Amino acid sequence: PGIPTAAVSRLVTYLRILEELERAQTLTTSSGALAGRAQVSAFQVRKDLAYFGRFGTRGMGYTVSVLKRELTRVLGLNRSWNVVIVGMGRLGQAVAHYPGASEYQFGYVGLFDVKTELIGKHVDVPAQREQVSGLGQAPPPRQLRIEHIRDLADFAQQQRGCQQAIDMGFLAVPPEHAQSAAQSLVEAGIKGILNFAPTLIQPRSKEGGPLQEISDEWRDVMVENVDFLVGMKRLAFYMLNPQLKDQDPE
Ligand code: NAD
Numbered sequence: 748p749g750i751p752t753a754a755v756s757r758l759v760t761y762l763r764i765l766e767e768l769e770r771a772q773t774l775t776t777s778s779g780a781l782a783g784r785a786q787v788s789a790f791q792v793r794k795d796l797a798y799f800g801r802f803g804t805r806g807m808g809y810t811v812s813v814l815k816r817e818l819t820r821v822l823g824l825n826r827s828w829n830v831v832i833v834g835m836g837r838l839g840q841a842v843a844h845y846p847g848a849s850e851y852q853f854g855y856v857g858l859f860d861v862k863t864e865l866i867g868k869h870v871d872v873p874a875q876r877e878q879v880s881g882l883g884q885a886p887p888p889r890q891l892r893i894e895h896i897r898d899l900a901d902f903a904q905q906q907r908g909c910q911q912a913i914d915m916g917f918l919a920v921p922p923e924h925a926q927s928a929a930q931s932l933v934e935a936g937i938k939g940i941l942n943f944a945p946t947l948i949q950p951r952s953k954e955g956g957p958l959q960e961i962s963d964e965w966r967d968v969m970v971e972n973v974d975f976l977v978g979m980k981r982l983a984f985y986m987l988n989p990q991l992k993d994q995d996p997e
Pocket of ligand 1 (some may be wrong): 838919
């Protein structure tokens with residue numbers, strides 16, 4: 748059985764709370780305390796955690812460092828993820844500069860666009876977490892050169908050659924170019940796409956085959972569509988219908 752997307756999102760929230768607790772040197776916590784901070788019920792917290800095993804001792808709560816380590820592992824955040832940004836316009840540039848991603852070992856390794864005036868430009872990206880985690884000053888940002896999208900497949904090949912395979916593509920192109928840019932990512936062997944364009948990426952079907960028949964290169968590709976307008980529309984709906992707000996989301 749699958750795990751609801753909302754449960755995975757809540758795990759990310761619990762992890763953030765655990766990090767705050769650790770910073771405040773709190774050693775233990777409980778489902779009730781996590782629930783209070785995450786604004787869900789204690790039952791919800793226990794249920795979410797139960798998808799992945801048993802983390803606490805009944806009635807004893809959780810050791811903050813242990814639960815944090817386990818959630819980090821469950822979420823796949825105990826390894827590094829190599830990310831390329833495709834589309835270096837307003838959003839792509841803002842994302843490239845944002846230091847938050849490196850906090851979780853999401854490291855930018857390549858930047859791509861199609862615009863002649865952007866190709867060859869150098870952009871500062873944050874240093875990766877392993878470089879930041881030591882005491883003292885954070886190291887200065889690294890510089891990456893914006894490359895043409897047609898060079899993505901060769902770049903991906905080189906990265907694989909030096910054991911630095913690209914894991915994810917962050918898609919920040921206009922909606923009308925999103926499908927073709929996604930195709931470039933998939934043809935380069937990249938299996939994860941975070942799509943910010945307000946359009947749904949369709950897995951490419953087999954040439955001439957029925958729609959449900961996915962072509963080999965798309966078969967194990969994961970796409971996450973992120974549309975910030977969805978959040979605004981949901982907010983508008985709940986502001987107009989506060990009585991319909993689900994206090995204990997599934
Ligand atoms: P933008 O026009 O500033 O930048 C888009 C960039 O994509 C351009 O530099 C363009 O040359 C490049 N591009 C086009 N086709 C490409 C391809 N095949 N391969 C590589 N690069 C290609 O647009 P933006 O404001 O940065 O928005 C990007 C996407 O994100 C849009 O789909 C937009 O709707 C969405 N979005 C933007 C924001 C925002 O605040 N700017 C917020 C949420 C979502």
